[in-house]
Amino acid sequence: MAGSWRQIHAWAGQTLDLVGEQVPSGRESAYAACLFHRAGGMESGREALLERLDRVEEVLEAGGVQSESHPVFISCLIYRAMIDGDPSGDARRRVEDALEQPKDTWSRALIHLMASLLDSLFGQASRSRERAEVALEGMRACGDVWGQCNALVQLVDVNVATDLERCLRLLGEGIDLAEGAGLHELGVLFRTLRAQSQVELGRSAQAEAELDRLEGVTMEDETRVALRMTRIMWLQATGDLMGARRLLDESGVLVWGLGGFAPVYLGPSWLAMAAEIAWAEGDHERAWREAGRSWWVSLRGAALSGVGALEVLAGLEVENDPVHAAVLLGYSASLRGAANTALPRVRRLRERLRDALGEAEADHLMARGAGTPQTRLRESVGRWLAPIVPEDVEAGDRSQDP
Numbered sequence: 001m002a003g004s005w006r007q008i009h010a011w012a013g014q015t016l017d018l019v020g021e022q023v024p025s026g027r028e029s030a031y032a033a034c035l036f037h038r039a040g041g042m043e044s045g046r047e048a049l050l051e052r053l054d055r056v057e058e059v060l061e062a063g064g065v066q067s068e069s070h071p072v073f074i075s076c077l078i079y080r081a082m083i084d085g086d087p088s089g090d091a092r093r094r095v096e097d098a099l100e101q102p103k104d105t106w107s108r109a110l111i112h113l114m115a116s117l118l119d120s121l122f123g124q125a126s127r128s129r130e131r132a133e134v135a136l137e138g139m140r141a142c143g144d145v146w147g148q149c150n151a152l153v154q155l156v157d158v159n160v161a162t163d164l165e166r167c168l169r170l171l172g173e174g175i176d177l178a179e180g181a182g183l184h185e186l187g188v189l190f191r192t193l194r195a196q197s198q199v200e201l202g203r204s205a206q207a208e209a210e211l212d213r214l215e216g217v218t219m220e221d222e223t224r225v226a227l228r229m230t231r232i233m234w235l236q237a238t239g240d241l242m243g244a245r246r247l248l249d250e251s252g253v254l255v256w257g258l259g260g261f262a263p264v265y266l267g268p269s270w271l272a273m274a275a276e277i278a279w280a281e282g283d284h285e286r287a288w289r290e291a292g293r294s295w296w297v298s299l300r301g302a303a304l305s306g307v308g309a310l311e312v313l314a315g316l317e318v319e320n321d322p323v324h325a326a327v328l329l330g331y332s333a334s335l336r337g338a339a340n341t342a343l344p345r346v347r348r349l350r351e352r353l354r355d356a357l358g359e360a361e362a363d364h365l366m367a368r369g370a371g372t373p374q375t376r377l378r379e380s381v382g383r384w385l386a387p388i389v390p391e392d393v394e395a396g397d398r399s400q401d402p
Contacts, residue, residue: 012037028063032056033072053079068098071107078114082261085302087122087374106147109138113151120158123303123374125337128158145181149174153186156193161340167197188219192227199233200343207234225255225266232273236280244277264301268294272308279316291316292389295381303335303374310381311340315349322356323365324384329353330369331377339370 012034023031035056053076057067067073080091095118098111113135119128132154139147152174156167171194178187191210198207211231219227228251235244255262255270271294279287291312298306310332317325329349333339340346353362369377 008037023059023062026063028059029065029070032059032063032065035059036073036076049079050083068094069101071110074098074111074114078117081118082121082265082302085264085300087302092118092122105138106142106144109135109142109144109147109151112138113147113154116154116158118302120154120337121302121304123335123337125158125162128337129155132158145177146183146186149178149183149186149190152177153189153193160197160342161336161346162338162342164197164201164342168194171197184218185220185223188214188217189223189226192223192230196230196233199230199237200345202237202344204234204238207237221254221258222262222266225251225258225262228254229270229273232277236277241277241280245281248274248277261301263297264305268298268301268305269308270294271297272312275312275316284316288316288389292385293392295385295389296391299378299382306378306381307332307335307340310335311346311349313381313385318349318352318356322353322362325349326353326357326362326365327369328381330366331372331381333366333370334372334374334377339366 015034016031016038019031019034035052038052056073056076060067060070060073065073067076074095077091077095081089081095084091086092095111095115099115103111112131116128116131116135119125119131132151136148136151136155139151152170156170156174159167159170171190174190175187175194177183178190191214195207195210195214198204198210207230211227211234214227228247232244232247232251235241235247252270255266258266271290275287275290275294278284278290291309294309295306295313298309310328314325314328314332317328329346350362350366353366356362357365372380
C-alpha cells in the first residue's frame with residue numbers, strides 16, 4: 001500500500017483500455033475496481049465523478065456485489081456522501097447499515113474508519129473519535145500498519161481542536177509506524193501535521209526544523225498543499241507577513257488545480273487563511289471578502305467545511321458586534337460537534353469576547369450558537385453575510401475555482 005494513488009489510477013486506466021467496455025463474465029469486481037480507481041482521479045469534477053461511481057455500482061450489481069459489503073467499494077459511498085453533503089442521505093445511511101453487518105476484524109476496522117470520517121465531516125466529533133479508536137484497535141490487532149496510520153490520521157483530525165498534546169503523541173506514533181514500514185507519503189503527512197501542531201502551540205523552532213526537513217522531499221500534490229499551508233502558518237506566527245502572502249499567492253494555482261473535493265474541503269481553509277493574512281496586513285475589505293468566499297464555498301460540502309470560515313468571521317466581527325461574534329463562534333462548535341478549546345488563537349478570541357461581554361453572557365451566547373441546528377445556522381449566516389459579502393463563487397461543478 002505504499003504506492004501512489006495516481007500510479008494506481010494510471011494502471012487502472014491502462015487495464016480498462018486493454019479489456020475494453022465489455023465486462024468479462026465472473027470478473028465484475030475486478031473490472032469495477034479498475035473503474036473505481038480511475039474514478040478516484042477526480043480531476044474532471046463532481047458530475048464526472050458521480051457518473052463514474054454510478055458505472056462502478058452498475059457493474060457491481062451485475063456481479064451480485066453491494067458497495068457496502070466490500071472493503072474497497074464502500075469508498076464509493078464515502079465519495080457520494082462527501083459530494084452530496086447530506087448527513088441523512090442515502091449514501092451515509094448505507095455506510096451506517098454496513099456497521100451492523102458481521103465482518104472479520106480488518107473489515108470491521110475499515111468500516112469504522114470510514115464511518116468516523118463521515119462523522120467528523122458532518123459535525124459529530126465525539127462519535128467520530130470513538131469509531132476511530134475502534135478502527136485503530138482493530139488495525140493493531142491485524143498488524144496492518146497502513147490501516148493503523150490512517151486511523152491515527154483520523155484521530156489527529158478529530159482531536160486537533162480539543163487536545164493538541166494528544167495529537168503530538170499520536171503523530172509521533174504515526175511517524176514511527178509509517179517510516180518504519182516505508183510508507184513515505186504517510187510519513188510526510190504525519191511530519192507536516194506535527195509541524196502544524198507545533199506552530200499552534202507556539203513552538204516555532206521545532207516547527208521550523210520539521211518543515212526544513214521536508215524541503216525538497218517528493219510528495220503528492222495534496223500533501224504538498226498541506227505542507228505549504230503549514231509553512232504559511234509558520235511564517236505568520238514568526239511575523240513574516242510578506243513571506244506568508246508571497247507563498248499564499250504562489251500556491252493558489254496548486255490548491256485549486258487539485259480538482260475533485262479540493263474546492264469544498266481544502267478551499268474554505270485556504271480562503272480563511274487568506275482572510276487572516278489580509279486582516280493582519282490591514283486590508284480589512286479583502287479580509288471580509290476572503291472570509292465570505294470561504295463561507296460560500298463551504299456550503300457545497302459537509303458541516304466541517306464551514307468551521308474555519310466561522311472562526312475567522314467571528315474574529316472579524318468581534319470589535320463591531322461582540323454579541324454576534326460570540327454566536328458565530330458558537331456556530332462553529334455546532335458544525336464541528338465540539339468547541340475549539342485547544343487552538344490558542346481561538347482561545348484568545350474567546351477571552352476577547354468574555355472581556356467585551358462578561359464571562360457569563362459570552363458563554364451563554366456561545367452555548368446558544370453551539371445549540372443551533374446546522375441547517376438553521378447556515379441559513380442565518382447566509383442572510384447576514386449576503387449584504388456584506390455577496391456570494392461571487394461559481395455555483396456549478398465543485399471542481400471550479402471560486
